[in-house]
Amino acid sequence: MNDLEHISIRNQAAAFPEHYHDTFCISLIRNGTETIAMDGKKFYGEAGSITITNPYEVHANPLADAGIKLDFDTIYISGDLMKYLFGGKNVVFRERNIRDVGVVRNFLALRDSLSVTDAGRREALLPGFATSLRPFAEGKEADYSELSPADLREVMEYIRGNITGNLSLEALARVANCNKYGFAKKFRVSTGMSPMHYVLMKKIFAGKRDITPHTELTRIAYDYGFTDLPHFSRTFKRFVGIAPSTYQKSLLQGE
DSSP states (O other), X not given: OTTEEEEEEEEEOSOEEEEOXXXXXXXEEXXXXXXXXXXXEEEEEETTOEEEEOTTOOEEEOBSOTTSOEEEEEEEEEHHHHHHHTTTOOEEEOXXXXXXXXXXXHHHHHHHHHHTTOHHHHHHHHHHHHHHXXXXXXXXXXXXXXXXXXXXXXXXXXXXXXXXXXXXXXXXXXXXXXXXXXXXXXXXXXXXXXXXXXXXXHHHHHHHXXXXXXXXXXXXXXXXXXXSHHHHHHHHHHHXXXXXXXXXXXXXHTO
8 A cells, every 4th residue: 555654763873864755754763862853943752752744844853862773663644545534634733742642552553554464454443543643633724745736746746657767857847847947946845855856765765665575676776777786775875764785684584
């Protein structure tokens, strides 16, 4: 299900630069303290708490303490799925640090269903998880992405459909029916990212989905247009927080 994904990170020791997700990013902090830097402010999520960023919120994750490794689990929920779970209404979360026993309990149950790909249990758990989050949500009139122009929406679809290809700025601008300079400026205003930074991020997360316990990482690097495995590994760690080889080892341990 593309509307719902899970990742588990252990011993993260690298900061994340400014980025955003096109999903709700809901994390349970297991050890250490997560820092969310956004709009000139910093928010902290300590062990045992839930942190949330909304779709398309540009934020960074500096290290709260370089001497303490960060462990966390994250569930990514698409805007469309969240809207469905909230009865067809768009919502946002203003709370960045939620300490609620019910939310944590439902998060863990949903995480476990995703870890073993138990689709039936996952679908049964989702409404309860949404209900536990309801006290921390508020309505939102506009779409999550804030990308109201249809041409920008087409660009997103074009990127998804051609993620292994050579996605140049010129090609993306043609899809949006404008010159590359105007497109780049409009895209950054709409998303907080340059078009090529966004493409790079999407290539990494697409490549991450292709990694299995026995995948040849060099082949994935070339499939997504990286010059070599070190280039792919550096970029992967920049966006995911760990090297692709470390991520692959975690899949091997789960077999």
